Amino acid sequence: MNDPEILELNALCNGLIEGSLSDEQKRRLDSLLSGSDEARRFYVRAMALSASLFDYAAEMQADAPSAPATRATLPFPIARIVGPALALAAAVALALWIPPKFAPRTEPGSAETVGEETVARLTASKDCKWIGTTPLVGEWFNAGQKLQLTEGFAEITFDCGAQVVLEGPASLDLHSAWSALFHHGALTAKVPPEAIGFRIENPAVQIVDLGTEFSMLAEKNGAAEVFVIEGSVEASGRDALNQPSKTITLKEKQARRFALHGEGEVADRDQKLAKLNRKVEFQRGLGKTEYTHWGFDEASGAIARGRSVGFAPGGFDATFEPALPQPLVAGRWGNALSFDGAFSARAAFPPKSPSGTRTAAFWCKIPADAALSESDAIISWYSAETGERPVSIAWNGDPTLGALGALKTSLGRGLKVGSTPLRDGQWHHVAVVFAPNPDAPARTHLKTYLDGRLEATSFVRGAVKNWKKAGGADARFVAEGGLWIGRNPFQGPQPNGFRGELDELYLINRALSPREIQHLLRKNRLPSAEMLVAQ
Amino acid sequence: MNPQSPSPAPEPDRSKELLLLITQHQRRIFSYIYSMVPDRHDAEDLLQETNRIICEKFDQFTLGTDFVAWACQVAYWQVRAARQKFARAKVVFDQDLMDAVAQTVEELRPELDLRHEALARCLQKLHPRDRELVLTRYEPGGGVEEAAKRSGRSLDAAYKALGRLRKLLLDCVSHQLDLESAS
Numbered sequence: 001m002n003d004p005e006i007l008e009l010n011a012l013c014n015g016l017i018e019g020s021l022s023d024e025q026k027r028r029l030d031s032l033l034s035g036s037d038e039a040r041r042f043y044v045r046a047m048a049l050s051a052s053l054f055d056y057a058a059e060m061q062a063d064a065p066s067a068p069a070t071r072a073t074l075p076f077p078i079a080r081i082v083g084p085a086l087a088l089a090a091a092v093a094l095a096l097w098i099p100p101k102f103a104p105r106t107e108p109g110s111a112e113t114v115g116e117e118t119v120a121r122l123t124a125s126k127d128c129k130w131i132g133t134t135p136l137v138g139e140w141f142n143a144g145q146k147l148q149l150t151e152g153f154a155e156i157t158f159d160c161g162a163q164v165v166l167e168g169p170a171s172l173d174l175h176s177a178w179s180a181l182f183h184h185g186a187l188t189a190k191v192p193p194e195a196i197g198f199r200i201e202n203p204a205v206q207i208v209d210l211g212t213e214f215s216m217l218a219e220k221n222g223a224a225e226v227f228v229i230e231g232s233v234e235a236s237g238r239d240a241l242n243q244p245s246k247t248i249t250l251k252e253k254q255a256r257r258f259a260l261h262g263e264g265e266v267a268d269r270d271q272k273l274a275k276l277n278r279k280v281e282f283q284r285g286l287g288k289t290e291y292t293h294w295g296f297d298e299a300s301g302a303i304a305r306g307r308s309v310g311f312a313p314g315g316f317d318a319t320f321e322p323a324l325p326q327p328l329v330a331g332r333w334g335n336a337l338s339f340d341g342a343f344s345a346r347a348a349f350p351p352k353s354p355s356g357t358r359t360a361a362f363w364c365k366i367p368a369d370a371a372l373s374e375s376d377a378i379i380s381w382y383s384a385e386t387g388e389r390p391v392s393i394a395w396n397g398d399p400t401l402g403a404l405g406a407l408k409t410s411l412g413r414g415l416k417v418g419s420t421p422l423r424d425g426q427w428h429h430v431a432v433v434f435a436p437n438p439d440a441p442a443r444t445h446l447k448t449y450l451d452g453r454l455e456a457t458s459f460v461r462g463a464v465k466n467w468k469k470a471g472g473a474d475a476r477f478v479a480e481g482g483l484w485i486g487r488n489p490f491q492g493p494q495p496n497g498f499r500g501e502l503d504e505l506y507l508i509n510r511a512l513s514p515r516e517i518q519h520l521l522r523k524n525r526l527p528s529a530e531m532l533v534a535q
Numbered sequence: 536m537n538p539q540s541p542s543p544a545p546e547p548d549r550s551k552e553l554l555l556l557i558t559q560h561q562r563r564i565f566s567y568i569y570s571m572v573p574d575r576h577d578a579e580d581l582l583q584e585t586n587r588i589i590c591e592k593f594d595q596f597t598l599g600t601d602f603v604a605w606a607c608q609v610a611y612w613q614v615r616a617a618r619q620k621f622a623r624a625k626v627v628f629d630q631d632l633m634d635a636v637a638q639t640v641e642e643l644r645p646e647l648d649l650r651h652e653a654l655a656r657c658l659q660k661l662h663p664r665d666r667e668l669v670l671t672r673y674e675p676g677g678g679v680e681e682a683a684k685r686s687g688r689s690l691d692a693a694y695k696a697l698g699r700l701r702k703l704l705l706d707c708v709s710h711q712l713d714l715e716s717a718s
Contacts, residue, residue, distance in 0.1 A: 017701075033628075052562070053571075053673040057674040399586075404550060422718065
């Protein structure tokens with residue numbers, strides 16, 4: 001090929017890459033490529049260059065400092081077309097997710113935010129005075145945040161479900177949804193079975209909870225006393241040389257004092273325990289709960305009733321597509337909806353709360369022999385009216401995204417895959433909390449609970465550009481929005497829809513606490529405010 | 536190669552191998568598809584379908600043999616099926632030319648890996664402003680319009696600049712490979 005031909009071929013390749021070739025130019029490109037091995041080699045190198053650029057650009061976007069908390073959350077298209085570096089990073093990141101490191105504080109006593117990932121919430125307070133910003137009840141705390149309470153009582157619920165009551169003066173650093181560093185003060189932790197493994201660290205001792213209630217008094221000089229009220233904990237102290245000593249198990253009603261150079265008995269144990277155990281009358285800021293519930297217990301014709309609380313009554317019935325004479329089977333509670341891969345249902349989508357938070361919860365049963373091609377969405381929704389981005393909750397059928405068969409939640413172009421395979425023919429309870437970052441609404445915290453246990457928490461960048469084209473979305477879906485059950489029209493036509501069973505679908509207009517999710521799992525209803533206070 | 540035939544998922548021990556191979560070679564499979572289907576989104580859809588079939592048919596793959604060659608065969612049939620289904624909407628070439636292009640990709644595979652590595656070095660040599668333009672064009676959700684907007688260029692100027700930069704990078708990569716083979 002001579003220089004003019006190379007230049008012509010290069011221009012044609014550019015036109016092809018940018019989708020701007022005329023028919024005549026396409027014919028010319030065909031002619032050049034058909035007639036010359038050299039032209040074909042040039043073409044293949046040019047196209048490979050573009051393919052590599054997609055790869056590098058995706059990698060660099062994921063590495064960009066503007067996205068510090070998304071390492072474990074792959075932007076959707078990257079994960080789909082991933083190059084090796086990012087794909088492996090994805091696999092490694094998903095498998096070996098390490099919580100954000102605790103960052104050193106810059107100003108003693110200030111409440112400092114170091115990460116964007118939220119890990120806990122202030123769920124109740126009484127006469128609290130804080131150093132730094134005063135958090136409101138219901139406010140989320142970030143990983144790395146340092147809480148300095150000068151007086152009063154604060155109830156902090158970690159995303160794993162552990163509930164810690166701090167009594168001021170006290171200082172607690174939040175490491176992750178599963179751990180905290182306790183500097184000084186008094187705390188009592190209630191840890192439900194779903195949060196076993198919750199950890200409190202202190203310079204003198206590390207406590208790993210085995211499903212219990214325990215209290216801890218930590219002194220500024222580094223010593224700490226641990227009281228087990230119920231259940232048991234594992235405690236690892238320090239020996240006389242300040243080396244980690246043998247782990248001991250403390251059982252109900254046992255107490256131990258840990259200092260920086262050894263351990264011993266607790267003085268005035270009963271008095272201290274009585275003081276730690278006294279009941280606190282908290283002020284709780286339980287928000288208004290609006291929700292819609294599809295129980296799938298009765299279906300009349302082609303419709304399953306949707307019951308709403310808080311919203312205008314009616315209008316949330318799910319319509320079956322196609323209409324089936326008997327789509328109901330025995331479910332986890334009463335009847336359930338059975339999907340064969342072709343059947344789906346749709347309903348109007350409940351309006352969103354002012355904060356944009358939501359919780360979706362349901363029971364699902366996925367057959368052990370479900371093929372990867374049947375991993376379409378269990379539920380999906382999109383609301384053009386409220387500006388909410390397309391959401392789908394499915395099981396993962398793409399190994400490049402993470403564990404096969406695990407729960408996959410997609411929001412716009414962001415997604416998170418859990419770690420527990422669901423294809424076992426058993427009922428599982430799924431709850432996903434969506435909490436947009438109030439300071440950056442394009443970023444949303446996803447917290448996924450499987451059978452009541454926190455499985456995944458991550459920050460998802462939901463920025464959606466060209467998603468209609470990217471996803472091959474169903475035109476009707478785009479035009480109308482709504483809730484789809486058993487399919488994801490945002491993805492465009494899929495070879496197969498969801499195969500499995502679904503029961504007790506709830507869409508709730510606020511972020512449920514782990515305790516509320518566990519209550520919903522056990523009782524199939526949301527707890528009342530009184531119940532929560534009594535608990 | 537029927538994507539709709541339900542097959543059980545691979546055994547757990549092979550799943551690990553599958554995950555490793557499929558993630559390690561995604562770019563190569565995507566690049567193969569993209570050479571025949573030069574629309575990014577169409578190529579991504581076909582890659583996703585190819586991945587799905589690779590997972591389902593992985594028990595037919597012999598560990599230790601050439602995974603990329605096997606995966607590209609799977610991809611080839613997907614592209615071919617797409618060509619029949621969508622005529623020229625997705626695949627721009629007729630069957631003979633598509634086969635010739637596929638064969639050329641296969642022949643150049645080792646070189647294309649080297650070119651991919653060399654491209655990283657060439658990107659570093661670009662002026663930051665040009666590099667930003669290119670990467671914005673290619674990033675997920677990006678495009679020429681976004682690249683034009685962010686760089687303050689007109690759309691027409693961005694198209695022209697991108698064409699010039701791609702040629703510059705192509706030449707730079709060839710030059711890098713020449714230097715490396717000479718040393």
